[in-house]
Amino acid sequence: MLIWVLLYLLLVFSFIFILVIPVVKAYKGVNSDYVDVKARHMAVKNEHDTVFERLKSLQAKYRKVIAAFENRWDEKRFMEQARKYFLQVRLMPVESNVSDPNYKIYEINALTKMESPQNFYRFLESFPSIPFVLQADFPIAFKAHGSDEIEGIFRIRVYEEKKGVESNRSRESVLNR
Amino acid sequence: MRYSFIKPKRKPSIDSESRILAIFLAVTLLLVLGFWAFMLTKKSSISKETLHLRQQTRQLKQKSQSYRAQIERIEHLAKKYETIATHNTLLKESIRNLFDLVPDQITLTKAVLDKGGLVLYGVTPSKDVYNYLLLAPLKSVFQRNVTTFYPLKNGWWRFVSVNEGSIESGSEVEE
Numbered sequence: 001m002l003i004w005v006l007l008y009l010l011l012v013f014s015f016i017f018i019l020v021i022p023v024v025k026a027y028k029g030v031n032s033d034y035v036d037v038k039a040r041h042m043a044v045k046n047e048h049d050t051v052f053e054r055l056k057s058l059q060a061k062y063r064k065v066i067a068a069f070e071n072r073w074d075e076k077r078f079m080e081q082a083r084k085y086f087l088q089v090r091l092m093p094v095e096s097n098v099s100d101p102n103y104k105i106y107e108i109n110a111l112t113k114m115e116s117p118q119n120f121y122r123f124l125e126s127f128p129s130i131p132f133v134l135q136a137d138f139p140i141a142f143k144a145h146g147s148d149e150i151e152g153i154f155r156i157r158v159y160e161e162k163k164g165v166e167s168n169r170s171r172e173s174v175l176n177r
Numbered sequence: 178m179r180y181s182f183i184k185p186k187r188k189p190s191i192d193s194e195s196r197i198l199a200i201f202l203a204v205t206l207l208l209v210l211g212f213w214a215f216m217l218t219k220k221s222s223i224s225k226e227t228l229h230l231r232q233q234t235r236q237l238k239q240k241s242q243s244y245r246a247q248i249e250r251i252e253h254l255a256k257k258y259e260t261i262a263t264h265n266t267l268l269k270e271s272i273r274n275l276f277d278l279v280p281d282q283i284t285l286t287k288a289v290l291d292k293g294g295l296v297l298y299g300v301t302p303s304k305d306v307y308n309y310l311l312l313a314p315l316k317s318v319f320q321r322n323v324t325t326f327y328p329l330k331n332g333w334w335r336f337v338s339v340n341e342g343s344i345e346s347g348s349e350v351e352e
Contacts (some may be wrong), residue, residue, distance in 0.1 A: 001195065002197075004259075005198075005202075008202045008206070011205060011206065012205065012209055013344060015206070015209050015210065016209060019209075019210075019213045020209060020212060020213045020216070023213055023216045023220060024216055024219050026220055027216050027219060027220040027223070028218050030223050030224050030227065031223055031228055034230075035227060036181040036224050037227050037230045037231055037234070038230060040234060041230045041231075041233060041234045041237075044237045044238055044241070045234075045237055047241060048238075048241045048244075050243055051237045051241045051244045051248070051288045052240075052241075052244055054244075054248060055244045055247055055248050058248055058251045058252070058255075059251065062255050062258075064252065065254055065255055065258045066251060066254060068258070069254050069257075069258070075200055102253070103257075113274045113276045117272070117273070117276055120269075121269050121272075121273060121274070124265050124266075124268070124269040125269070127262070128262065131258075133258060133261060134261075134265075135261045135264055135265060136265055136268055136269075137268070137279055138290055138291045138292050139289065139290065140289075140290045141270065141287070141288065141290070141292075142285075142287065142288045143286070143287040143288075144284075144285070144286045144287065157304065159257070159261065161240065
Protein backbone atom coordinates (compact mmCIF):
# COMPACT_ATOMS: atom_id res chain seq x y z
CA MET A 1 0.00 0.00 0.00
CA LEU A 2 2.73 2.38 0.99
CA ILE A 3 4.45 1.69 -2.28
CA TRP A 4 1.33 2.66 -4.19
CA VAL A 5 1.02 5.94 -2.26
CA LEU A 6 4.64 6.73 -2.86
CA LEU A 7 4.22 5.90 -6.53
CA TYR A 8 1.17 8.19 -6.61
CA LEU A 9 3.06 11.02 -4.97
CA LEU A 10 5.87 10.59 -7.42
CA LEU A 11 3.43 10.69 -10.32
CA VAL A 12 1.61 13.77 -9.02
CA PHE A 13 4.81 15.69 -8.36
CA SER A 14 6.15 14.69 -11.75
CA PHE A 15 2.98 16.03 -13.39
CA ILE A 16 3.17 19.20 -11.38
CA PHE A 17 6.81 19.88 -12.14
CA ILE A 18 6.85 18.64 -15.70
CA LEU A 19 3.44 19.79 -16.92
CA VAL A 20 1.69 22.24 -14.60
CA ILE A 21 4.47 24.59 -13.51
CA PRO A 22 5.87 25.20 -17.04
CA VAL A 23 2.38 25.79 -18.44
CA VAL A 24 1.53 28.21 -15.60
CA LYS A 25 4.81 30.07 -16.20
CA ALA A 26 4.09 30.21 -19.93
CA TYR A 27 0.54 31.39 -19.22
CA LYS A 28 1.84 34.17 -17.00
CA GLY A 29 4.20 35.31 -19.74
CA VAL A 30 1.51 35.18 -22.40
CA ASN A 31 -0.97 36.96 -20.12
CA SER A 32 1.47 39.75 -19.34
CA ASP A 33 2.12 40.13 -23.08
CA TYR A 34 -1.64 40.20 -23.66
CA VAL A 35 -2.10 42.97 -21.08
CA ASP A 36 0.61 45.06 -22.80
CA VAL A 37 -0.83 44.45 -26.26
CA LYS A 38 -4.35 45.23 -25.01
CA ALA A 39 -3.17 48.50 -23.43
CA ARG A 40 -1.37 49.49 -26.64
CA HIS A 41 -4.41 48.49 -28.68
CA MET A 42 -6.68 50.67 -26.55
CA ALA A 43 -4.30 53.61 -26.89
CA VAL A 44 -4.13 53.17 -30.69
CA LYS A 45 -7.94 52.72 -30.85
CA ASN A 46 -8.53 55.92 -28.87
CA GLU A 47 -6.15 57.79 -31.14
CA HIS A 48 -7.83 56.27 -34.20
CA ASP A 49 -11.27 57.28 -32.93
CA THR A 50 -10.09 60.84 -32.27
CA VAL A 51 -8.51 61.15 -35.73
CA PHE A 52 -11.61 59.63 -37.34
CA GLU A 53 -13.93 62.04 -35.52
CA ARG A 54 -11.78 64.98 -36.61
CA LEU A 55 -11.81 63.73 -40.21
CA LYS A 56 -15.59 63.33 -40.16
CA SER A 57 -16.09 66.81 -38.73
CA LEU A 58 -13.71 68.34 -41.32
CA GLN A 59 -15.46 66.47 -44.12
CA ALA A 60 -18.80 67.77 -42.93
CA LYS A 61 -17.49 71.33 -42.47
CA TYR A 62 -15.70 71.56 -45.81
CA ARG A 63 -18.00 69.32 -47.87
CA LYS A 64 -18.64 72.08 -50.45
CA VAL A 65 -14.99 73.11 -50.63
CA ILE A 66 -13.87 69.52 -51.23
CA ALA A 67 -16.58 69.01 -53.86
CA ALA A 68 -15.59 72.27 -55.57
CA PHE A 69 -11.96 71.15 -55.86
CA GLU A 70 -12.99 67.67 -57.04
CA ASN A 71 -15.50 68.86 -59.65
CA ARG A 72 -14.20 68.63 -63.17
CA TRP A 73 -14.39 71.92 -65.06
CA ASP A 74 -17.67 72.14 -66.92
CA GLU A 75 -18.04 75.21 -69.13
CA LYS A 76 -21.80 74.72 -69.52
CA ARG A 77 -22.45 74.72 -65.78
CA PHE A 78 -20.28 77.81 -65.39
CA MET A 79 -22.07 79.62 -68.22
CA GLU A 80 -25.47 78.87 -66.65
CA GLN A 81 -24.33 80.67 -63.51
CA ALA A 82 -22.52 83.50 -65.32
CA ARG A 83 -25.52 84.33 -67.51
CA LYS A 84 -27.45 85.30 -64.39
CA TYR A 85 -25.11 88.28 -63.94
CA PHE A 86 -24.16 89.31 -67.45
CA LEU A 87 -26.04 90.23 -70.61
CA GLN A 88 -23.57 88.21 -72.67
CA VAL A 89 -20.75 85.88 -71.76
CA ARG A 90 -18.11 84.30 -73.93
CA LEU A 91 -15.17 82.26 -72.70
CA MET A 92 -11.77 82.10 -74.33
CA PRO A 93 -9.29 79.59 -72.95
CA VAL A 94 -5.82 81.01 -72.35
CA GLU A 95 -2.67 78.96 -72.09
CA SER A 96 -1.90 78.96 -68.40
CA ASN A 97 1.55 79.95 -67.24
CA VAL A 98 0.70 79.12 -63.65
CA SER A 99 1.49 75.64 -62.40
CA ASP A 100 0.97 73.91 -59.11
CA PRO A 101 1.92 70.33 -58.25
CA ASN A 102 -1.38 69.76 -56.45
CA TYR A 103 -3.78 71.54 -58.78
CA LYS A 104 -4.71 71.53 -62.39
CA ILE A 105 -5.18 75.18 -63.31
CA TYR A 106 -7.22 76.41 -66.26
CA GLU A 107 -7.04 80.03 -67.31
CA ILE A 108 -9.95 81.55 -69.17
CA ASN A 109 -10.66 85.01 -70.43
CA ALA A 110 -14.28 85.92 -69.88
CA LEU A 111 -15.66 88.40 -72.41
CA THR A 112 -18.85 89.84 -70.99
CA LYS A 113 -21.38 92.57 -71.45
CA MET A 114 -23.06 94.06 -68.42
CA GLU A 115 -25.24 96.94 -67.40
CA SER A 116 -22.93 98.24 -64.68
CA PRO A 117 -19.83 97.22 -62.69
CA GLN A 118 -22.28 96.09 -59.99
CA ASN A 119 -22.95 93.00 -62.12
CA PHE A 120 -19.26 92.19 -61.99
CA TYR A 121 -19.16 92.65 -58.19
CA ARG A 122 -22.23 90.45 -57.74
CA PHE A 123 -20.68 87.83 -60.00
CA LEU A 124 -17.53 87.78 -57.86
CA GLU A 125 -19.69 87.51 -54.73
CA SER A 126 -21.48 84.51 -56.25
CA PHE A 127 -18.26 82.46 -56.60
CA PRO A 128 -18.90 80.43 -53.41
CA SER A 129 -22.21 79.23 -54.88
CA ILE A 130 -20.57 78.09 -58.14
CA PRO A 131 -19.46 74.44 -57.87
CA PHE A 132 -15.89 75.18 -59.00
CA VAL A 133 -12.95 76.89 -57.36
CA LEU A 134 -12.66 80.14 -59.27
CA GLN A 135 -10.25 82.98 -58.91
CA ALA A 136 -10.78 86.22 -60.76
CA ASP A 137 -7.55 87.81 -61.83
CA PHE A 138 -5.90 90.54 -63.84
CA PRO A 139 -5.93 91.71 -66.53
CA ILE A 140 -9.36 93.23 -66.12
CA ALA A 141 -10.74 95.71 -68.63
CA PHE A 142 -13.98 97.63 -68.75
CA LYS A 143 -15.03 99.54 -71.81
CA ALA A 144 -18.14 101.65 -72.35
CA HIS A 145 -20.22 100.06 -75.07
CA GLY A 146 -22.96 102.45 -76.16
CA SER A 147 -24.67 104.45 -73.49
CA ASP A 148 -26.00 101.68 -71.26
CA GLU A 149 -23.66 98.73 -71.67
CA ILE A 150 -20.20 97.93 -70.42
CA GLU A 151 -17.92 95.45 -72.05
CA GLY A 152 -15.96 93.60 -69.41
CA ILE A 153 -12.99 91.33 -69.96
CA PHE A 154 -11.38 89.52 -67.08
CA ARG A 155 -9.25 86.48 -66.38
CA ILE A 156 -10.59 83.51 -64.45
CA ARG A 157 -8.48 80.76 -63.00
CA VAL A 158 -10.12 77.43 -62.30
CA TYR A 159 -8.48 75.18 -59.72
CA GLU A 160 -9.01 71.42 -59.85
CA GLU A 161 -7.38 69.08 -57.41
CA LYS A 162 -5.14 66.61 -59.25
CA LYS A 163 -5.49 63.76 -56.74
CA GLY A 164 -9.20 64.29 -56.09
CA VAL A 165 -10.59 61.48 -58.18
CA GLU A 166 -8.17 58.83 -56.92
CA SER A 167 -8.86 59.51 -53.26
CA ASN A 168 -12.64 59.82 -53.64
CA ARG A 169 -13.29 56.17 -52.92
CA SER A 170 -11.51 56.14 -49.60
CA ARG A 171 -13.33 59.26 -48.48
CA GLU A 172 -16.69 57.84 -49.47
CA SER A 173 -15.94 54.73 -47.47
CA VAL A 174 -15.18 56.89 -44.45
CA LEU A 175 -18.38 58.88 -44.85
CA ASN A 176 -20.46 55.74 -45.20
CA ARG A 177 -19.14 54.24 -41.99
CA MET B 178 -17.14 -32.06 6.37
CA ARG B 179 -18.03 -28.56 7.45
CA TYR B 180 -16.17 -26.81 10.22
CA SER B 181 -18.22 -23.55 10.25
CA PHE B 182 -21.87 -22.73 10.53
CA ILE B 183 -21.63 -19.66 8.23
CA LYS B 184 -21.10 -19.63 4.53
CA PRO B 185 -17.64 -18.39 3.69
CA LYS B 186 -17.38 -15.05 1.75
CA ARG B 187 -14.75 -14.35 -0.83
CA LYS B 188 -12.19 -11.92 0.57
CA PRO B 189 -12.25 -8.64 -1.58
CA SER B 190 -9.01 -8.02 -3.40
CA ILE B 191 -9.09 -4.30 -2.21
CA ASP B 192 -10.61 -3.47 1.09
CA SER B 193 -13.05 -0.51 1.38
CA GLU B 194 -10.50 1.90 2.89
CA SER B 195 -8.04 1.16 0.15
CA ARG B 196 -10.77 1.73 -2.42
CA ILE B 197 -11.64 5.17 -0.97
CA LEU B 198 -7.98 6.06 -0.92
CA ALA B 199 -7.58 4.88 -4.52
CA ILE B 200 -10.58 6.94 -5.64
CA PHE B 201 -9.20 10.01 -3.83
CA LEU B 202 -5.82 9.54 -5.41
CA ALA B 203 -7.35 9.07 -8.87
CA VAL B 204 -9.51 12.20 -8.47
CA THR B 205 -6.58 14.33 -7.35
CA LEU B 206 -4.54 13.03 -10.26
CA LEU B 207 -7.36 13.89 -12.63
CA LEU B 208 -7.64 17.34 -11.06
CA VAL B 209 -3.96 17.98 -11.64
CA LEU B 210 -4.27 16.82 -15.24
CA GLY B 211 -7.51 18.81 -15.70
CA PHE B 212 -5.87 21.99 -14.36
CA TRP B 213 -2.95 21.45 -16.74
CA ALA B 214 -5.32 21.00 -19.68
CA PHE B 215 -7.30 24.08 -18.63
CA MET B 216 -4.17 26.23 -18.40
CA LEU B 217 -2.98 24.94 -21.75
CA THR B 218 -6.30 25.88 -23.39
CA LYS B 219 -6.36 29.26 -21.69
CA LYS B 220 -2.78 29.99 -22.76
CA SER B 221 -3.56 29.05 -26.33
CA SER B 222 -6.72 31.22 -26.41
CA ILE B 223 -4.86 34.21 -24.96
CA SER B 224 -2.08 33.74 -27.50
CA LYS B 225 -4.67 33.78 -30.29
CA GLU B 226 -6.36 36.85 -28.79
CA THR B 227 -2.99 38.63 -28.53
CA LEU B 228 -2.24 37.86 -32.16
CA HIS B 229 -5.68 39.11 -33.16
CA LEU B 230 -5.23 42.30 -31.13
CA ARG B 231 -1.83 42.89 -32.72
CA GLN B 232 -3.37 42.59 -36.19
CA GLN B 233 -6.20 44.94 -35.24
CA THR B 234 -3.73 47.45 -33.79
CA ARG B 235 -1.72 47.34 -37.00
CA GLN B 236 -4.88 47.91 -39.07
CA LEU B 237 -6.00 50.77 -36.83
CA LYS B 238 -2.57 52.38 -37.17
CA GLN B 239 -2.77 52.13 -40.96
CA LYS B 240 -6.27 53.61 -40.95
CA SER B 241 -5.21 56.43 -38.64
CA GLN B 242 -2.34 57.20 -40.98
CA SER B 243 -4.70 57.30 -43.95
CA TYR B 244 -7.16 59.52 -42.02
CA ARG B 245 -4.32 61.85 -41.09
CA ALA B 246 -3.35 62.15 -44.74
CA GLN B 247 -6.97 62.96 -45.59
CA ILE B 248 -7.14 65.53 -42.79
CA GLU B 249 -3.97 67.14 -44.09
CA ARG B 250 -5.45 67.21 -47.59
CA ILE B 251 -8.73 68.78 -46.42
CA GLU B 252 -6.89 71.39 -44.35
CA HIS B 253 -4.72 72.17 -47.35
CA LEU B 254 -7.79 72.51 -49.61
CA ALA B 255 -9.58 74.67 -47.03
CA LYS B 256 -6.54 76.93 -46.72
CA LYS B 257 -6.22 77.24 -50.49
CA TYR B 258 -9.95 77.98 -50.83
CA GLU B 259 -9.71 80.59 -48.10
CA THR B 260 -6.76 82.25 -49.86
CA ILE B 261 -8.60 82.29 -53.19
CA ALA B 262 -11.77 83.65 -51.58
CA THR B 263 -9.77 86.40 -49.86
CA HIS B 264 -8.06 87.22 -53.17
CA ASN B 265 -11.44 87.52 -54.92
CA THR B 266 -12.84 89.73 -52.16
CA LEU B 267 -9.78 91.99 -52.20
CA LEU B 268 -9.88 92.19 -55.98
CA LYS B 269 -13.55 93.15 -55.94
CA GLU B 270 -12.99 95.77 -53.25
CA SER B 271 -9.95 97.18 -55.08
CA ILE B 272 -11.92 97.61 -58.29
CA ARG B 273 -14.89 99.04 -56.44
CA ASN B 274 -12.62 101.52 -54.64
CA LEU B 275 -10.90 102.52 -57.90
CA PHE B 276 -14.21 103.22 -59.59
CA ASP B 277 -15.42 105.08 -56.52
CA LEU B 278 -12.48 107.45 -57.01
CA VAL B 279 -13.95 108.67 -60.29
CA PRO B 280 -16.05 111.79 -59.69
CA ASP B 281 -19.42 112.30 -61.41
CA GLN B 282 -18.02 115.15 -63.58
CA ILE B 283 -15.62 112.73 -65.29
CA THR B 284 -16.83 110.04 -67.64
CA LEU B 285 -14.74 106.93 -68.06
CA THR B 286 -14.77 105.23 -71.43
CA LYS B 287 -12.32 102.49 -70.69
CA ALA B 288 -10.40 101.12 -67.71
CA VAL B 289 -7.67 98.52 -67.93
CA LEU B 290 -6.41 97.06 -64.66
CA ASP B 291 -3.31 94.94 -64.53
CA LYS B 292 -0.95 93.77 -61.85
CA GLY B 293 1.38 96.62 -62.76
CA GLY B 294 -1.20 99.38 -62.64
CA LEU B 295 -4.23 101.02 -64.09
CA VAL B 296 -4.91 102.78 -67.38
CA LEU B 297 -7.97 105.01 -67.51
CA TYR B 298 -9.49 106.51 -70.65
CA GLY B 299 -12.17 109.11 -70.29
CA VAL B 300 -13.55 112.58 -70.82
CA THR B 301 -13.23 115.48 -68.40
CA PRO B 302 -14.79 118.96 -68.62
CA SER B 303 -11.45 120.54 -67.69
CA LYS B 304 -7.92 119.62 -66.75
CA ASP B 305 -8.47 121.14 -63.30
CA VAL B 306 -11.45 118.91 -62.61
CA TYR B 307 -9.31 115.94 -63.55
CA ASN B 308 -6.27 117.11 -61.57
CA TYR B 309 -8.17 117.94 -58.37
CA LEU B 310 -10.85 115.28 -58.36
CA LEU B 311 -9.21 112.27 -59.95
CA LEU B 312 -5.46 112.67 -60.15
CA ALA B 313 -5.06 113.53 -56.47
CA PRO B 314 -6.65 110.30 -55.19
CA LEU B 315 -4.89 108.31 -57.93
CA LYS B 316 -1.55 109.70 -56.73
CA SER B 317 -2.24 108.38 -53.26
CA VAL B 318 -2.75 104.87 -54.65
CA PHE B 319 -0.15 104.59 -57.41
CA GLN B 320 3.53 105.39 -57.41
CA ARG B 321 3.68 106.96 -60.85
CA ASN B 322 0.98 108.78 -62.81
CA VAL B 323 1.23 110.02 -66.36
CA THR B 324 -1.73 111.72 -68.01
CA THR B 325 -2.11 112.81 -71.58
CA PHE B 326 -4.93 115.17 -72.61
CA TYR B 327 -6.50 115.56 -76.05
CA PRO B 328 -8.78 118.54 -76.67
CA LEU B 329 -12.29 117.89 -77.93
CA LYS B 330 -14.38 120.17 -80.13
CA ASN B 331 -16.86 120.93 -77.33
CA GLY B 332 -14.07 122.28 -75.07
CA TRP B 333 -13.81 119.14 -72.98
CA TRP B 334 -10.70 117.02 -72.77
CA ARG B 335 -10.19 113.40 -73.57
CA PHE B 336 -7.56 111.91 -71.28
CA VAL B 337 -5.44 108.81 -70.99
CA SER B 338 -4.19 108.26 -67.48
CA VAL B 339 -1.44 105.69 -66.98
CA ASN B 340 -0.92 104.79 -63.33
CA GLU B 341 1.90 102.50 -62.37
CA GLY B 342 2.07 100.58 -59.12
CA SER B 343 0.59 97.43 -57.68
CA ILE B 344 -3.11 97.13 -57.12
CA GLU B 345 -3.78 95.49 -53.78
CA SER B 346 -5.65 92.25 -54.38
CA GLY B 347 -3.77 89.72 -52.36
CA SER B 348 -1.54 89.52 -55.46
CA GLU B 349 -0.63 85.88 -56.07
CA VAL B 350 -2.34 83.03 -54.36
CA GLU B 351 0.59 81.31 -52.77
CA GLU B 352 0.82 78.57 -50.19
